[in-house]
Amino acid sequence: MLNWIITFFILAVLAALLGFTGLAGTFAEIAKFIAVVFVVLFVAGLVYRMVTGQKAGPPV
Numbered sequence: 001m002l003n004w005i006i007t008f009f010i011l012a013v014l015a016a017l018l019g020f021t022g023l024a025g026t027f028a029e030i031a032k033f034i035a036v037v038f039v040v041l042f043v044a045g046l047v048y049r050m051v052t053g054q055k056a057g058p059p060v
Contacts, residue, residue: 001038005031 012027049055 001034001041005034005038008034 008027008031012024012031015021015024015027
């Protein structure tokens with residue numbers, strides 16, 4: 001997920017440098033949305049581990 005955030009951020013910067021400001025804004029919004037989802041899932045995983053004392057396994 002962090003790879004996606006970095007990719008969209010780089011695409012936003014490149015689009016802004018080339019003058020595609022609308023596309024750059026779209027890429028930046030996508031990167032922000034994925035970053036928020038990442039933070040929420042990260043905090044949920046931390047809370048789960050604190051409550052249960054176990055690691056969250058991969059989805060089956």
